[in-house]
Amino acid sequence: MAAKPVISLFSGAMGLDLGLEQAGIETTLAIEIDKHCCSTIRQNRPQLDIWETDINTLTPEAILKRHNNPDEVYLMVGGPPCQSFSSGGKRAGLSDPRGNLIYVYLKLIEAIRPRYFALENVANIVTAAVKHRPIAERPGKNWNLSSYNGKSKSSGDDTALPMQADELSGTAIRQLIEDVRKLGYNFSFTVVDAADYGAAQHRFRFILLGSQRGSAPLLPHPTHGEHSEDGTPLRTVRDAIYDLRENPGAHSDYTPDVARYFALVPAGGNWRSLPRELQKEALGEAAFKAGGGKTGFYRRLGWDAPSPTITGRSNRKGSAMCHPEAVRPLSVRECARLQGFPDDWAFSGAMNQHYLQIGNAVPVPLGRAIGQAVLTADKQAKRKVSDFDVEAALAAAVRRLRASARNKRTKTKKKPEQPTLF
Secondary structure, three states, X not given: OOOOXXXXXXXXXXXXXXXXXXXXXXXXXXXXXXXXXXXXXXXXXXXXEXXXXXXXXXXXXXXXXXXXXXXXXXXEEEOOOOOOXXXXXXXXXXXXXHHHHHHHHHHHHXXXXXXXXXXXXXXXXXXXXXXXXXXXXXXXOOXXXXXXXXXXXXXXXXXXXXXXXXXXXXXXXXXXXXXXXXXOOEEEEEEEEHHHHOOOEOOEEEEEEEEOOOOOXXXXXXXXOOOOXXXXXXXXXXHHHHHHOOOOOOOOOOOHHHHHHHOOOOOOOOHXXXXXXXXXXXXXXXXXXXXXXXXXXXXXXXXOOOEOOOOOXXXXXXXXXXXXXXXXXXXXXXXXXXXXXXXXXXXXXXXXXXXHHHXXXXXXXXXXXXXXXXXXXXXXXXXXXXXXXXXHHHHHHHHHHHHHHHHHHXXXXXXXXXXXXX
């Protein structure tokens, strides 16, 4: 029996696809523009059909023609590049060409009409604006951005132009929801932490699931943490990588100057753990005076909690992922473990490409949860369609995102672990 057609777009290093595999759904076509990611896919899945191409050049006809049964694609999954909405990027929203790749993806869904689809993105999409205006260019010191009633108030006397409707927080997600409605699919969405599904890292993501028949898929109940049914603890850095201490594999290194500061940071600490007289010196004048908690600067992981979100550049002082004990960045294999990749999954390209592929991936356990959601919905496809409360889901997503931000600020004030160096 031929496999059900499952199309993966923006496949990257296949973190999402590996999770789908674990749930019992096998990708039949992977579409990815990055040559290093394509090489990784070919190395690990030589039998998989891979199209190394720009999604903007694709036609629905070409995709449908590729399948033996063009009448129905079972599932389409994709995580369009998310820099437009990321807190670490320029937050240009849907006005950014990368943000508009979401709409290229939606147009393919509209034309191909898969039975199910999944759209994955950064959690910050729920507070992003259609058009982002830098804070420094907004009127008033206390501008209130409301995504619910469309009204705003400002205080202060300045000459900045009033905020426009599409510059308000939350307008991007509302625009996206309206356009998904037009597809004619039943849909659901949520913001989740990958740690709740067994990843050994906190990684908040926005997941939107659609169904052409029956109720939209819903992510399963969390399997780990306080929200799990049986109270299974979150997986920790220790659970994931402790056995690699003596043989971590390839890793990048810090420059001697950067390593000197890291040696003074205990496990679970960051730049605030440095002696006060060294903090400005370590960060540099501009970074030290900049606002925000700067929690990623000179960050050393702790053993007994999930790691923060894995980044693609763990050797930078501003996005550090320092080992809990050794004065070095996490190794490639350690980063892969925290993302849920199996040890036999090989990454192609130079070491910096390995880090990027891993950092940009969907955690494998989260991909598994998405696959389970689709399979469960498929079994219940003949049931009466249940209503999905968009407003309640939006409010819950914003609360989850804000709670994660508060937790980050609180953790920086806790006393870090004492280091146990080799």
